[in-house]
Amino acid sequence: MKGRAWKFGDAISTDHIIPGRYFYLRSNLPGLSKHILEYERPGFSEAISAGDFIIAGHNFGQGSSREHAVLVIKLNGIQAVLAKSFARIFYRNCFNNGLPAIICNTDQIMEGDELELFIEQGKIINHTRKETLSFSPLPPVMKRILSDGGLVEHVKKYRDLKLV
Amino acid sequence: MGMTLAEKILSEHAGKEVRAGEIAVVKVDLAYTQDGTGPLAARKIQEMGFEKVYNPQKTIFFFDHASPSPRFELSNDHFFLRDFANKTGIQISDIGFGISHQVVAEKWVRPADVVVGADSHTCTGGALGAFATGVGSTDAAVAIALGKIWFRVPETIQIVVEGRLPAGVYGKDIILHLIGKIGAAGGTYKALEFTGDTIERLEMGGRMTIANMAVEAGAKVGLFPSDEVTREWLNRMERPQDFKRMPQDKNANYEKTVRIDATKLKPTIACPHQVDNTKTIDEIGEVKVDQVYLGTSCNGRLEDLHIAAKILKGKTIHPNTRMIVTPGSRLVYREALKDGTMEVFVEAGALVTAAGCGACVGLHEGVLGDGEVCLATQPRNFKGRMGSPKSFIYLGSPAVAAASAIEGKIADPRKYL
Numbered sequence: 004m005k006g007r008a009w010k011f012g013d014a015i016s017t018d019h020i021i022p023g024r025y026f027y028l029r030s031n032l033p034g035l036s037k038h039i040l041e042y043e044r045p046g047f048s049e050a051i052s053a054g055d056f057i058i059a060g061h062n063f064g065q066g067s068s069r070e071h072a073v074l075v076i077k078l079n080g081i082q083a084v085l086a087k088s089f090a091r092i093f094y095r096n097c098f099n100n101g102l103p104a105i106i107c108n109t110d111q112i113m114e115g116d117e118l119e120l121f122i123e124q125g126k127i128i129n130h131t132r133k134e135t136l137s138f139s140p141l142p143p144v145m146k147r148i149l150s151d152g153g154l155v156e157h158v159k160k161y162r163d164l165k166l167v
Numbered sequence: 168m169g170m171t172l173a174e175k176i177l178s179e180h181a182g183k184e185v186r187a188g189e190i191a192v193v194k195v196d197l198a199y200t201q202d203g204t205g206p207l208a209a210r211k212i213q214e215m216g217f218e219k220v221y222n223p224q225k226t227i228f229f230f231d232h233a234s235p236s237p238r239f240e241l242s243n244d245h246f247f248l249r250d251f252a253n254k255t256g257i258q259i260s261d262i263g264f265g266i267s268h269q270v271v272a273e274k275w276v277r278p279a280d281v282v283v284g285a286d287s288h289t290c291t292g293g294a295l296g297a298f299a300t301g302v303g304s305t306d307a308a309v310a311i312a313l314g315k316i317w318f319r320v321p322e323t324i325q326i327v328v329e330g331r332l333p334a335g336v337y338g339k340d341i342i343l344h345l346i347g348k349i350g351a352a353g354g355t356y357k358a359l360e361f362t363g364d365t366i367e368r369l370e371m372g373g374r375m376t377i378a379n380m381a382v383e384a385g386a387k388v389g390l391f392p393s394d395e396v397t398r399e400w401l402n403r404m405e406r407p408q409d410f411k412r413m414p415q416d417k418n419a420n421y422e423k424t425v426r427i428d429a430t431k432l433k434p435t436i437a438c439p440h441q442v443d444n445t446k447t448i449d450e451i452g453e454v455k456v457d458q459v460y461l462g463t464s465c466n467g468r469l470e471d472l473h474i475a476a477k478i479l480k481g482k483t484i485h486p487n488t489r490m491i492v493t494p495g496s497r498l499v500y501r502e503a504l505k506d507g508t509m510e511v512f513v514e515a516g517a518l519v520t521a522a523g524c525g526a527c528v529g530l531h532e533g534v535l536g537d538g539e540v541c542l543a544t545q546p547r548n549f550k551g552r553m554g555s556p557k558s559f560i561y562l563g564s565p566a567v568a569a570a571s572a573i574e575g576k577i578a579d580p581r582k583y584l
Contacts, residue, residue, distance in 0.1 A: 014351065029203060062385065068301045091356050092302060153305075164317055166192065
């Protein structure tokens, strides 16, 4: 599925993605989702179309372990997050919820570019720029979790962790 | 070939030898959540269809972020968690009992344990030699339900700190200096392992401050050896039986080594809005502060309160500044009440809150307004963390906090010693 690129910079923390002041909405995920990245980009939630991509620089998702940061990205219909690097807790949280977090050089992707992601082939086609970006294959354990539809689905299936 | 502390602990819990880079499923000794991550974890446990949890005696729901609850929505979350805990036998650490990471260090964490917590500062437990790491609610839910978790065994960066710390320089300055040096992503996916004569002498409070902020360098865990300092702490917490010595191997395979000369360190400040945006106190210039905040999982221990109280004794807080003090746990609160420390804060004009996470998360008890500046002892200063996205958070030691409260601007504590 093709989607549009929304570009952010380096060091976007989970506090940026969903600020602590909305702590009280954590059990109301649709309400919480409206506030996605609102300090960085007011009105972002309304601007996103299903299948869009978040594109970022280094250390995306640093800081707090709040999984709600991943959930609001998913609930807004974002297909995948592409960044130069991710903070580790956020990275795990993405795959646990079935959201691909792809590590690649995002310099060539510009705001508004139309992208298509091919996870198995490890490539991203930038239809706007007629370019193909490749990325290193996902770690096998992440691939496994993703193909099971997230960690909850994996555990429902096996009643255990069958990852090694 | 020797092993890093991370390899040792994870091998023991995997039931086989594992080395950096391998994926291991390991037993979990202790699992916990806080009130912002607990409800989601509990719902994930329900979603997976578990009615019982693996070890309810070693599973704890902390109520520390919204403590006491400032909003009915959060009271409803607390209600849900209490009900879930009652049905499953999970332990509750209620409002006012303290910050999860402080309370587990007092009561539960043992050297060489594997500890997972649904809060990024779970790495505080590395000070006691535990492989303690923060995870999301789903990983916590699986750890609670199955008693295990998967990890990629991390490579280790060895951090060697040597020499006598100058007066007025503490564990907080060591870790701020380190993060300034290697960057907020300098330790991503890695274990940090601390060693050197400065570390050997550092008391548990200072070790916990350093381990707490390992995540601010992106690290999975910040590990200390288990030694006489660890034994002393466990004795003080009346659980000597939990002590286990865990020395560092001389020939372990470290990815790299970073050396810090402690004798050259100065009071260090992280400036807005990134923890690695550090300056020494000599470079900071004139920064007026509206609020000084002493407490949190980073610096809410008795040692921290003592450092600040020593500077504040007999002095008054600057009229243009307010100071809020939040003890890390009920035990810290009680000890600081008994020894007169709390009296010093109140006499100086500070406000003392109940034990908990306090103002650090921007929920209550000191939310910043537009344009306001706060000097805080907490581990994190991202934009908008303590309230308005137009506010500014500087991070420093409890000594810097006390000196800044007196002067109404970020101040050098060394002249008060």
